[in-house]
Amino acid sequence: MNDMSMFRMNDTAAPVAMAAVAPAAQAAPDQRELLLEAIGLHTYYGSSHILHGVNFHIRKGEALGLMGRNGMGKTTLIRTMMGFLMPKAGGVLVRGQRMTGGPTHKIARLGIAYVPEGRGIFPNLSVKENLLMAARAGVDGQRDWTFDRVMATFPRLAERLTNGGGQLSGGEQQMLTIGRALMTNPDLLILDEATEGLAPLIVREIWRVVREIRDSGIATVIVDKNHSAVTALTDRSMILVKGQVVFDGPSEEVRNNPELIQKHLGV
Amino acid sequence: MDFVSFLIQVLNSLQYGLLLFLVASGLTLVFGIMGIINLAHGSFYMVGAYLAFALTSLTGNLMLAIALGLPLAFVFGAILEWALFSHLYKRDHLEQVLLTYGLILIFEELRSLAVGDEVHGVTIPELFSASIPLSDNLSYPVYRLVISVVCLALAGGLYWLIQKTRLGMMIRAGSHDRDMVKALGIDINLLYRTVFALGVALAALAGMLAAPISSVYPGMGSSVLIISFVIVVIGGVGSVWGALVAALVIGFADTFGKVLLPDLAGLMVYLVMAVVLLWRPEGIFKKA
Numbered sequence: 052m053n054d055m056s057m058f059r060m061n062d063t064a065a066p067v068a069m070a071a072v073a074p075a076a077q078a079a080p081d082q083r084e085l086l087l088e089a090i091g092l093h094t095y096y097g098s099s100h101i102l103h104g105v106n107f108h109i110r111k112g113e114a115l116g117l118m119g120r121n122g123m124g125k126t127t128l129i130r131t132m133m134g135f136l137m138p139k140a141g142g143v144l145v146r147g148q149r150m151t152g153g154p155t156h157k158i159a160r161l162g163i164a165y166v167p168e169g170r171g172i173f174p175n176l177s178v179k180e181n182l183l184m185a186a187r188a189g190v191d192g193q194r195d196w197t198f199d200r201v202m203a204t205f206p207r208l209a210e211r212l213t214n215g216g217g218q219l220s221g222g223e224q225q226m227l228t229i230g231r232a233l234m235t236n237p238d239l240l241i242l243d244e245a246t247e248g249l250a251p252l253i254v255r256e257i258w259r260v261v262r263e264i265r266d267s268g269i270a271t272v273i274v275d276k277n278h279s280a281v282t283a284l285t286d287r288s289m290i291l292v293k294g295q296v297v298f299d300g301p302s303e304e305v306r307n308n309p310e311l312i313q314k315h316l317g318v
Numbered sequence: 319m320d321f322v323s324f325l326i327q328v329l330n331s332l333q334y335g336l337l338l339f340l341v342a343s344g345l346t347l348v349f350g351i352m353g354i355i356n357l358a359h360g361s362f363y364m365v366g367a368y369l370a371f372a373l374t375s376l377t378g379n380l381m382l383a384i385a386l387g388l389p390l391a392f393v394f395g396a397i398l399e400w401a402l403f404s405h406l407y408k409r410d411h412l413e414q415v416l417l418t419y420g421l422i423l424i425f426e427e428l429r430s431l432a433v434g435d436e437v438h439g440v441t442i443p444e445l446f447s448a449s450i451p452l453s454d455n456l457s458y459p460v461y462r463l464v465i466s467v468v469c470l471a472l473a474g475g476l477y478w479l480i481q482k483t484r485l486g487m488m489i490r491a492g493s494h495d496r497d498m499v500k501a502l503g504i505d506i507n508l509l510y511r512t513v514f515a516l517g518v519a520l521a522a523l524a525g526m527l528a529a530p531i532s533s534v535y536p537g538m539g540s541s542v543l544i545i546s547f548v549i550v551v552i553g554g555v556g557s558v559w560g561a562l563v564a565a566l567v568i569g570f571a572d573t574f575g576k577v578l579l580p581d582l583a584g585l586m587v588y589l590v591m592a593v594v595l596l597w598r599p600e601g602i603f604k605k606a
Contacts, residue, residue, distance in 0.1 A: 133501060159503035171498040173491040184487035185502045235503055 083110035085147065086239045086270055087132060087163060092141035094124075094131045101127045103294040104141065109272060111238060114265045116281035116302055117274045118316055119291035125274050126168055128291065129241055133165050134158050146190075162190040164237035166228045168244040168274075174217025178208055181216050181227055182234050189236030195267070201230040204260055222253030229260065239270040246275055258284065278316050282306040290315050319577070322453045327573055333462045335569020336469035340524035341542055342549040342561045343476060344517025350556015351493040352510050354406055355414045358421035360543025362518045366391060366525025367534045368429060371438045374529075380443045384526050388519055395518025399511045407510070426536065435536050440529040465527050472520070473562050480558055489513055493556060545572075548587055552594045554601030563602055567594075 089107040093100070101124050109115050117125050130136050132143050134153025142151045145161045159165070173181055182201060188194050202209040205226045211219060219227060225245055232240055242261065246254040258280055265271050265284065275281050282288055282302040290298040290305070292315055298305065305311060319327075345359045369390065373383030402421075406414050441447075442461045449457040480486035492499045492509055499506050525538075532538070549568055553560030568587055575586030582589075594602065 135497060154505075155497070155500035156503050156505045159501055165501045167498070167501070171495055171501075173494050173498070175490055175494050176487055180487045181491075184484055184491055186484075187503065231502070 081110055083112060085110055086145070087272075088144040089128070089132055090142050090144070092128065092131055092138045092143070094127050094136050094138045096127070101294050102131065102138070102141075105291070105294065105296055107132065107289070107296075109239060109270055112268050112270055113287065114271045114285040115273070116278075116285040116288040116305075117272055117291070118278055118281060118288060118305075120316065123291040124294040125291055126243055127294075129165065129243055129272070129274070132158075133163070133241075159235065160190075162236075162238035163241065164232035164235050164239065165241045166225075166232050166243060166245060168247065170221075170224045170228045172216040172219070172224050172227050172231075174215055176216055177213050178216060178219070178227060179212040181231050182208075185231045185234040187235055190238060193236050196233040196236050198234070201233055204233075204263065205230050222249050222256070225249065225253075225257060226260070229257070229264075233264070237269060239272065240264060241272040241274075243274045244276070245273070246277065246280075254280075278305065278312060322456050325452065326456060326458055327577055328570075329458060329462065329466070331570040331573040332566070333466045333469075333569075334573060335566040336466050336473070337524050337528055338542070338545055338549060338568060339473060339562050339565035340469055340527075341521045342546040342553070342565055343473075343558050344520045345546050346550045346553065346556055346558060346561045347489075347513055348517050349550060351489060351513060352403075352407055354403060355411050355418065356403075357415060357418040357543065358425065359418075359517070359521055359546065360539030360541075361422055361425040362391070362395070362521035362539070363525040363528075363542045364429065364537075364539035365394070365425065366522030367440075367529045367532075367538060368433055368525075369522060370526035370529040371440050371534045372433065374440050380440060380526075380530065381445075384523065387526055388523060391522035392515045392519040394522075395515035396511050398518070399514040403514060404507060404510070422539070425539075429536065438534040440534060442530045461530065465531075468527065472523075476520075476558055485509075485512070545587065548591050552591055552601055554603040557601070557603040560601055560603030564594075 085108055087107070087109050089105060092102045092105045092107075094102040105124070105128055107128065117128070119125050127136065131138050134143070134150060134155040134157075137152035142149060143158075144150065145158050145163060148161065150158050150161075173184075176184065182198055186198065207223055208226055208230060211223065216224070216227060229240075229242070229245070245261070246257055249257070254277075261271065261273065261284060271285070273281050273285060282305050285302045287300065288298065288302040288305045289296055290311075297315060298311065341359065341363050344362075345356065348354050348356050348359070366387065369387040370380060370383050373386050374380050377383055377386070402417065406417060442459075446461040446464050449459045450463075451457040478486075480489060488499065488504055488509055492504075492506055496506050499509070524542075545568060549561055549564040552567065553562070553564035567590060571586045571590045572583075576583040579586065
């Protein structure tokens with residue numbers, strides 16, 4: 052499982068970078084705890100076969116970019132790992148526990164927070180209620196992310212506490228969902244298309260916060276169309292094409308490989 | 319109508335409306351949040367009344383019977399949700415109606431087997447058995463006032479629970495987006511079970527409170543069920559606040575309809591519903 056080098060496209064990469072991504076094969080194995088792992092996932096929507104044997108893993112503190120064009124299976128992969136979808140074959144492990152097909156709330160309680168595409172705020176709750184209803188201590192009892200810290204991180208939300216969730220602008224809604232996910236004190240934050248349809252200024256603020264979250268030691272999975280932003284923010288990148296992993300390696304390699312970008316990510 | 323008789327009718331309207339609210343609040347929550355049409359909800363009112371009768375015979379005191387019956391009703395609701403209703407969330411309304419209609423028949427049959435088909439009375443607790451004289455020949459029973467006060471307190475409690483507590487926030491969130499609630503680590507099945515059991519307990523409590531004034535009889539759940547659906551529709555599906563306002567409107571319409579327009583008494587409630595729905599097709603309060 053740890054040997055991901057077989058998925059690499061670019062075998063001419065510097066050995067240093069390879070050591071960072073495929074430690075089991077090259078150097079001392081990465082000792083950090085595996086938070087989320089998928090093995091050979093095959094997921095279907097009705098009769099259409101979306102995931103074709105996807106392997107996935109992320110360790111504590113790691114920042115991972117998940118890229119690919121529309122319809123390649125990124126969201127399906129995430130939704131399968133969150134227990135919303137039952138794969139036809141393959142399995143999902145959360146902190147080493149079998150969690151294939153859910154229950155979703157148990158997966159979340161193992162420290163996995165998910166910010167879905169389209170945001171998923173509760174418009175019938177106020178901003179404050181959206182945040183408070185999610186509050187809880189993390190897996191190790193940590194309460195690093197409190198209501199006050201979320202307010203400090205997103206000052207714009209502090210001004211709109213009594214507004215209904217539905218009255219916020221798109222950018223504010225996105226901040227609210229990220230803030231709400233942080234209120235659960237997760238060890239892994241999965242952001243699916245967090246910047247979709249937002250103005251450049253807002254996008255910059257979202258990335259600033261994501262960097263802050265990453266630097267605080269929370270592992271992140273970032274799904275986004277903007278590959279340069281993703282590779283700048285992450286250590287490792289995965290590229291999905293038609294439900295298969297075609298690249299899994301250092302983000303640096305993606306950044307320095309225009310051919311790879313053109314072939315799998317270019318519009 | 320002189321002032322004292324008017325006052326008595328106002329108090330009667332309040333008491334009747336508030337009692338209906340207890341039944342309708344659970345119905346609107348289960349309908350609005352879980353999307354379940356529960357025709358058997360009136361049966362919980364009936365079960366409550368019979369529980370009051372059985373437990374009062376056993377303990378000799380209605381208040382003790384309520385103290386025992388309320389947790390029983392809650393547990394009964396939780397078991398029912400686990401065994402049957404939890405399988406209905408993904409089904410369509412026709413299947414829900416079939417199952418819950420079947421439940422009405424089963425509950426009535428079980429009731430008939432267990433306690434027979436006779437009409438029973440339940441005595442008002444001695445503490446509240448007095449009447450307050452309002453004029454030379456008119457008085458108002460303390461027990462009816464007690465019902466109103468208890469129901470008002472519960473309405474306040476329910477408002478607090480739904481609007482101010484985290485449980486309430488989760489319930490409201492769950493009515494909008496179940497998947498997102500799950501993704502935040504909340505066990506939505508447990509949440510639904512709690513709401514359902516709460517609704518059963520409230521309906522049963524209404525039956526227990528009503529037992530001494532309406533007596534306990536077969537089929538008492540059906541009439542309450544129909545009126546409760548009228549209230550849910552008028553108030554706006556899923557809105558507890560709407561159910562309270564609608565229940566009071568119906569309480570007044572029914573009570574004063576019987577006094578002022580006896581010929582139309584049976585129609586009053588439905589006339590009110592028709593007028594409200596012409597004015598606001600989604601009910602007075604849209605979904606909370």
